[in-house]
Amino acid sequence: MKNNFFSTTRFIIIICTLLVIVAIVLMKSEIDGIKALFQKVALDSAKSHFNTIVIMRKWNSLHDGVYVPVTPQTEPNPYLEDPLREVETTDGMILTKVNPAYMTRLIADIANQDLDLKFHITSLKPLNPNNAADQWERQALESFEEGAKSNYGILKSGTKRDFRYMAPLKVENECLQCHAKQGYQVGDIRGGISVTMPYEPFQRAQDQAILISLSRYIILLMFAAAVGTYFGRKTIFTEKEMRKLTQAVEQSANSVVITDTEGRIVYVNPKVEEVTGYSAAEVIGKNPHILKSGEQGVEFYQEMWETIGNGKEWHGTFHNKKKNGDMFWEKASIAPVRDHRGTITNYIAIKEDITKLKEATEERERLINETRQALEQLKEVDHLKSELVNVVSHELRTPLTSILGFSELLLRKSVGEAKTKKYLTTIHNEAVRLTGLINSFLDLQKIEAGRFEFKKQCLDIGETVRNCINVYQAQSDRHALVLVLEEDIPLVWADPDRLTQVLGNLLSNAIKYSPAGGSIEVNVSSGPTAEVKIAVRDHGLGIPEDAQSTLFQPFYRVDNSDRRQIGGTGLGLAICQKIIHALGGRIWVQSVHGLGSTFTFTLPDVTIQRETNMKEEVRVAAEPFILIVEDDRSTADIFKETLATAGYTTRIVDNGPAALALAITEQMLPLAIILDLVLVGPLDGWEVLRRLKQDVRTKNVPVIISSCLEKSQEGLELGVTDYLVKPFPPDKLVESVRNAVQTANGVVELPFTTQKIEDEVKGLLESKGFAVQEIINRDDLLVIFIDSALPGKIGGDLA
Amino acid sequence: MPKILVVDDEPALRFLIIASLEDEGYDLLEAEDGFQAYDLIIAERPEMVILDVMMPGLTGYELCKMLKDNPSTSKIIIILLTAKAQLKDRLASQQVGADYYLTKPFSPLELNEVVASLLQNRREIIS
Numbered sequence: 021m022k023n024n025f026f027s028t029t030r031f032i033i034i035i036c037t038l039l040v041i042v043a044i045v046l047m048k049s050e051i052d053g054i055k056a057l058f059q060k061v062a063l064d065s066a067k068s069h070f071n072t073i074v075i076m077r078k079w080n081s082l083h084d085g086v087y088v089p090v091t092p093q094t095e096p097n098p099y100l101e102d103p104l105r106e107v108e109t110t111d112g113m114i115l116t117k118v119n120p121a122y123m124t125r126l127i128a129d130i131a132n133q134d135l136d137l138k139f140h141i142t143s144l145k146p147l148n149p150n151n152a153a154d155q156w157e158r159q160a161l162e163s164f165e166e167g168a169k170s171n172y173g174i175l176k177s178g179t180k181r182d183f184r185y186m187a188p189l190k191v192e193n194e195c196l197q198c199h200a201k202q203g204y205q206v207g208d209i210r211g212g213i214s215v216t217m218p219y220e221p222f223q224r225a226q227d228q229a230i231l232i233s234l235s236r237y238i239i240l241l242m243f244a245a246a247v248g249t250y251f252g253r254k255t256i257f258t259e260k261e262m263r264k265l266t267q268a269v270e271q272s273a274n275s276v277v278i279t280d281t282e283g284r285i286v287y288v289n290p291k292v293e294e295v296t297g298y299s300a301a302e303v304i305g306k307n308p309h310i311l312k313s314g315e316q317g318v319e320f321y322q323e324m325w326e327t328i329g330n331g332k333e334w335h336g337t338f339h340n341k342k343k344n345g346d347m348f349w350e351k352a353s354i355a356p357v358r359d360h361r362g363t364i365t366n367y368i369a370i371k372e373d374i375t376k377l378k379e380a381t382e383e384r385e386r387l388i389n390e391t392r393q394a395l396e397q398l399k400e401v402d403h404l405k406s407e408l409v410n411v412v413s414h415e416l417r418t419p420l421t422s423i424l425g426f427s428e429l430l431l432r433k434s435v436g437e438a439k440t441k442k443y444l445t446t447i448h449n450e451a452v453r454l455t456g457l458i459n460s461f462l463d464l465q466k467i468e469a470g471r472f473e474f475k476k477q478c479l480d481i482g483e484t485v486r487n488c489i490n491v492y493q494a495q496s497d498r499h500a501l502v503l504v505l506e507e508d509i510p511l512v513w514a515d516p517d518r519l520t521q522v523l524g525n526l527l528s529n530a531i532k533y534s535p536a537g538g539s540i541e542v543n544v545s546s547g548p549t550a551e552v553k554i555a556v557r558d559h560g561l562g563i564p565e566d567a568q569s570t571l572f573q574p575f576y577r578v579d580n581s582d583r584r585q586i587g588g589t590g591l592g593l594a595i596c597q598k599i600i601h602a603l604g605g606r607i608w609v610q611s612v613h614g615l616g617s618t619f620t621f622t623l624p625d626v627t628i629q630r631e632t633n634m635k636e637e638v639r640v641a642a643e644p645f646i647l648i649v650e651d652d653r654s655t656a657d658i659f660k661e662t663l664a665t666a667g668y669t670t671r672i673v674d675n676g677p678a679a680l681a682l683a684i685t686e687q688m689l690p691l692a693i694i695l696d697l698v699l700v701g702p703l704d705g706w707e708v709l710r711r712l713k714q715d716v717r718t719k720n721v722p723v724i725i726s727s728c729l730e731k732s733q734e735g736l737e738l739g740v741t742d743y744l745v746k747p748f749p750p751d752k753l754v755e756s757v758r759n760a761v762q763t764a765n766g767v768v769e770l771p772f773t774t775q776k777i778e779d780e781v782k783g784l785l786e787s788k789g790f791a792v793q794e795i796i797n798r799d800d801l802l803v804i805f806i807d808s809a810l811p812g813k814i815g816g817d818l819a
Numbered sequence: 820m821p822k823i824l825v826v827d828d829e830p831a832l833r834f835l836i837i838a839s840l841e842d843e844g845y846d847l848l849e850a851e852d853g854f855q856a857y858d859l860i861i862a863e864r865p866e867m868v869i870l871d872v873m874m875p876g877l878t879g880y881e882l883c884k885m886l887k888d889n890p891s892t893s894k895i896i897i898i899l900l901t902a903k904a905q906l907k908d909r910l911a912s913q914q915v916g917a918d919y920y921l922t923k924p925f926s927p928l929e930l931n932e933v934v935a936s937l938l939q940n941r942r943e944i945i946s
Contacts, residue, residue: 414873414902417902417923418829418831418832418923419831420923421835421925422829422831422832422834423924424924425835425839425924425925425927426835426838428927429835429838429839429927432927432928439838443838446831446834446835449831450831
């Protein structure tokens, strides 16, 4: 369409231009023709005047002049030398001879008067000086002598234009009558007659003719100009449009690629470079498949070429590759371009980079999926929880039934002593079982709420396992519990109570799920990466493979329908996993269904603990401790180890401000403070001591000075409990700490608000045999002095 | 001396049931799971089975249905012990043809009375 339009327009414009040029050329030549024609007419007219004169002169000269009466108009010719110039007729009339020259002059006078026509007979050598030639005539005469036949031209004289014609007069026989004396011979050019006539009439006629001709051409030109202008303007307009469109394509936010029918790129807009990294120069002439990522199959491209080859638009999404290798998604629409005959000449592809969109969509889908999965999991958890309610219902009812049943029997029936004891034993055991179940629940609740406390310490794992095995062996005579302990097992860093809980759970599972009895081995070995591995292996029912991954989920129990009665809450392994993770280990299961299971867990050995020592100290908070203020780390470590062997937990700080912070702002007061006097930083030991003793909260915390300075007197004046001069033996430190803790009045600060709680606390303390003296009782603060001889940790337990 | 089989995987509960009934002059047998119970029923032909519902292997419902579907054992009186007292558990008990059901926790004296009256009814029907 567009090509068609452009070719037609261009053609019309060219025709119009040609037309104008031809018209102008023709017009010019026609005007010239008209001008020449009218000059010719003027010339002929002048010639005929001239000829008339010449003929009349000839006639005159043939008659050797004619005589006319002398009148004022016809005075005798003074230049005529003729004896018969005047003759008298018989009747007395005087006649004078009029020779050709005179006659010419006379006629010229009349012509001049009547026709505005001037005849001038002249010569280079005139007899009559009045007949002298003017300049133009002189030139003409001279040209005649050189052979010219005539001379003419349009001359301006003042405002009017004259047509002048001049031809020579040749000497003839007759002429010699008068001019022989001038030396002429026949055939000589004696002179000439010039005819001068006004050119105005010719000019007018010529102008009119030119006007008529011109008007025709003007109409033609106007037409051509109109057509040309119309299409020309249209072209200009279209070009503007084209510029706009080109600009639009160039600035488009979409990639625009134009190819020929072979698929070679002929145009790309700047966006293409921006998106693909290929410059226009790099891609022009190439096939767009340089962008192919290879992610989309041959059929995909075949389908595309087929569609656009058939003249249809194709829409689709390419997964393409940039110059730098990055992949990107392009949503493309490709359309064929046809010429005015309908033949496909090009293909235009408009492509939008939808990588971000795609990513966003995928992200959204991923989120939706995740949400859906989370929802499924929630549903699953919900389902498991209602399962749990059933299980718990069963698990709670079983011991309750025994307790209620036997107590009812005891109440209602009179039973013998032996039976009574048996019944009561059963009641007791079932109550214990119920307690254990409830504890499991509480443990899980605590773990899930993040309130589980771990009291980690160095442990001989072998010892712990042996104790557990002894307990569980006593519960079953059908199972043989075997301990396989590798030599030189390192100490582990763990909480013994929780470890016992995990081991107990695994052992009781092993027993429960080996209904046929058999051996249960506990294998303790040291792993390659500073860890100790404990494996509990049974030869019981085993666990189906599909259940193994979900085994550690809370509330999960294998094959609920027929294993429910085996007991348990479905919480044991979940609790185990959480405990082991909290202790820094891993737990997993290997099992062959029907052949038994092996539950294995690891614990970090004590070397790991040393690396994380400081962190642990900060994290394990709610435990009574001895505060060591010592800027020499190795000294501090010796104190720590020494006190650890005596059962004290310690916390170490190396500067004054940290010591005060830990001593004052922590929820729990230190049992005692071991203070070095020489400290780095803004506060030295003396200053720390002064502040501790000034603060009502800390003034009763025993302070033991450990210093190289022998200034015990000053120390004691400031209220220190003991003053140790370095170096001193470890025993002395332990003894000093023990004395300080035991003799000091433990001060516990409790933010209680109600009298009831105060009373409860007092009651609790008093029930344990402590004398309680209330010294401050404000609304929000109760400070209780606890009397001496307290075991070391009681203050902390209370807090 | 009527023979009564007590089936429960919980030793404490078997003990409770036996303690509830032992002074009433019954011949009390024990089984700790469904399969063991079935073998004993075939061998001993008890007049009554007190059957816990939740047991490993063969559940109480399944065993009850087996016994009631078999003409040679369908006359045996079956008391089901369920942990739940929901409607669907009662319906399940009826569907498997149990003669009576008790919900844990149950009263030993009530059990005693139920056992006695069910045996009494059976004797009246037979005579």
